[in-house]
Amino acid sequence: MIGRLTGTLLEKNPPQILIDAHGVGYEVDVPMSTFYGLPATGQAVVLHTHLAIREDGHFLYGFATTEERAAFRQLLKVSGIGARTALAVLSGLSVSDLAQAVALQEAGRLIKVPGIGKKTAERLLLELRDKLGGALPTLAGSAIRAGAPATGPADARTDILNALLALGYNEREALGAMKGLDAGVGVSEGIRLALRHLSKG
Structure with missing residues (x-):
C-alpha cells in the first residue's frame, strides 16, 4: 500500500496530477x-495517498490532509459510491462541510454533486452518521487556498x-x-468558482 508520496510536481491536469518521485512518475x-x-509545477509536493487495485488497473488518489483521505475511504464504503463520485463529493464539499451535512442529515447539499441522486444521498448520510463527526471541529475553520494560475487564459478555460x-x-x-x-x-x-455556482444551482 502506498500511503504517502513525496516528490516534484510535474503536471497539473485537473483532477489528475503527475508527481516525479525518485525518477518514477506517479499519476494521481x-x-x-x-x-x-x-x-x-516544478515545486516539491507531499500527498497522503490511497491505492486502489482493480481488475482494470491500479489507481492512486492523493489528498492534502489525512482527514480528506479518511473521508474518501469512508465514502468508498457506501454502497453505490465509487472513487470518481467520492472525489466529486470532496471537490464540492470540504470535509467539514461534509461532516456538517451528515450531522444535520442535509441530503440537499449532496444531491447537487454529480452522480448522487436523492436515494443515494440519503443512504450516504445514513451510513456516514457518527463516522465523520470527529473531523468537523478540526476542519471547521479551514479555508480553501487558490493556487496561482500556471497557464494562459485560453488554456485555463480548457483545463477548467x-x-x-x-x-x-x-x-x-x-x-x-x-x-x-x-x-x-x-x-x-x-x-472553485464554477463549483460554487454549480452547488447553488
Whole structure:
C-alpha cells in the first residue's frame, strides 16, 4: 500500500496530477479541495495517498490532509459510491462541510454533486452518521487556498472545462457555470468558482 508520496510536481491536469518521485512518475487523481492548494509545477509536493487495485488497473488518489483521505475511504464504503463520485463529493464539499451535512442529515447539499441522486444521498448520510463527526471541529475553520494560475487564459478555460467534465458534470452544466468567469481567471480559482455556482444551482 502506498500511503504517502513525496516528490516534484510535474503536471497539473485537473483532477489528475503527475508527481516525479525518485525518477518514477506517479499519476494521481486528487479532489479539487487538494488541487487548490497545490504548489506550482516544478515545486516539491507531499500527498497522503490511497491505492486502489482493480481488475482494470491500479489507481492512486492523493489528498492534502489525512482527514480528506479518511473521508474518501469512508465514502468508498457506501454502497453505490465509487472513487470518481467520492472525489466529486470532496471537490464540492470540504470535509467539514461534509461532516456538517451528515450531522444535520442535509441530503440537499449532496444531491447537487454529480452522480448522487436523492436515494443515494440519503443512504450516504445514513451510513456516514457518527463516522465523520470527529473531523468537523478540526476542519471547521479551514479555508480553501487558490493556487496561482500556471497557464494562459485560453488554456485555463480548457483545463477548467475538462476538470468539471471529469468530475461528472455534463458539458452544458460546465459551460453554464463558466459563463461568469473573468477572462484571466486561473485554473484553481476558476474551478472553485464554477463549483460554487454549480452547488447553488
